[in-house]
Amino acid sequence: MRPASEADLSDMIQSAQALHIQGGGTRGVGCVVGEALDTSGLNGVELYEPGALTLVARAGTPLAEIDALLASERQRLAFEVPDMRALLGREGISAIGGVVATNASGPRRVQVGACRDALLGVRFVDGRGDVIKNGGRVMKNVTGYDLVKLMAGSHGALGVLSEVSFKVQAVPEAEITLVAERDLPQGLADLRAALGSPYDISGAAWAQGRAMIRLEGMAGSVAYRAGKLQERLGFEQAKADWAAIRDVTAFAARPGAVWKISLKPTEAPALIERLGLEAICDWGGGLVWLLDPSGTANVRGAIGAFGHATLIRPIPGMTQATFPPEAPVVAALTAGLRAKFDPRSVFNPGMMG
Template identity: 40%
Template structure:
């Protein structure tokens, strides 16, 4: 595959127009850390954003940043850390679990709507996105949204592009909110709860007026992989508190006291707490160098364990839970079992089961994306036809 890496919007426009005229498909990507996600497509050319880099505008007082899409995520986060700010949605690095090399880019983060543990209170990546510049399938530049938070012009289009996986256009610039970074964080660990008991404990914790910013459950099969095996013995249900030191001290005590009714409670101080949530965010247990299928299943909070319990009656499954049990990371020990996973997801009230990783053979016969209702499919097709009439952008990532 040939990498095409334009260094200007004009160059990118020429590439898109040439491919649109010939009908040749383009794989759209940034740092290539999500290579292999989606369904394989025959394409000779890969259009990458990594030549479009740099921070265009950033005034910490405005809490808004504008960046070219190919800028490495690490560069963005370093600039934000220096000013005491952050990406509230805590984006994961797919590289370890996907087994890919390269650096995540800020454009790729928004194109895939990547969101980590703090999504519970901060929303998804698209909820922080204020504006975009991108090329449609005709090579025309489109600008939507803006730098002012109250400016809702083009808001629907901005949200539409976020999570479209490059199927609607080639992002060249993104503008997003950057709130203050918490001064400190600590984590309460509940030991020895099974999946159902952990779901009840997390629900009780989220109902408390202590502003829990992370709620995850790590069964016995995965706890030893976190913090280099230094978590307390047994299953671990982990709850994070962030903010000013004095406030965190008070809230962590209230949380620990309430949670002591459920299990033995221990605490992690900032360094260990920060590392733990990074490992949860990046799905450390399944960054195992294999192609064993990995699913990302989003369901109603507290119901994830029911899905796993049902699946285990028919398949070998390993799993852990984020977002108060509403996000289930599952590794299948044999095939993807897509029909089974999606059938039980539907039976539990619905959700989205996305196949993140699998062998080439499995991806060739398994849809990576959760099937949508026919009305949504038809609407998506019409939108795709408007933005990319020749159908050249990332055809392997259409649901």
């Protein structure tokens, strides 16, 4: 099934029993069943106003097309979309609807927020086939339900996106990365100190014994801030591959299960030590990627109630669910939302429990 319009999408949903929602097929996780619904036919940029830093695109529009259009005006999507194809062993073309559905966000989240924070509006079709619009093309106070942020990260469980609106960002004049050889506890302590400073950090990561801090902005400001952090932390200017941090490249060609952990940055060193697994840390330690070669580590047991673990890349024989079990109160809220937006349980059955 490949709708070419929002009206087609509505008709297909109304007549469907179970649908597996897919865009470019590059970043979906979880076990799903149902007939494939390919959103790539919902394609094209509807509006781009560089002066207003606003872009509106249909959900199946390739991310590369949007990136190229923005780059022609020295602009970008600020939240630095990860490319998970190598890590997940996928091919295909990433589409902007999938970016929103997974709330895909990279290292710059520590400065500008996640994908959901750049969203201005959405259009989507719910499980009844009704077209719903929320938000708009400018930032404004939200009244009623904030469906824009609800749809970001919903993994297609509540509706199929047909159109998304973003605020975009001008590409900064200058960028500097500061690097230091640090063990994990000291490295993350230094990253937290940098993030707690007034120097406006746009990246704070640790990998393979190196702590990395990124600064962006006007050239004079970047140079000043970098100098202050060098004095305070003892880092030096050096090149760093932020795309490799963003895309978890170090784990891509290596066998084993890959976990994505969200937790308090101060908890990261103890968690990694308990599990004894190789780690890449982003967001100052708030995001931890773990490589489990055997797939037997008790990751969720080690985290307990202090974090959130998603099994991004399982290996054969693993029985853990992709997403962690929800607390009873959260599960009740989730069930209520699904009953409202997808009363027939049409969308991605089995993906999120």
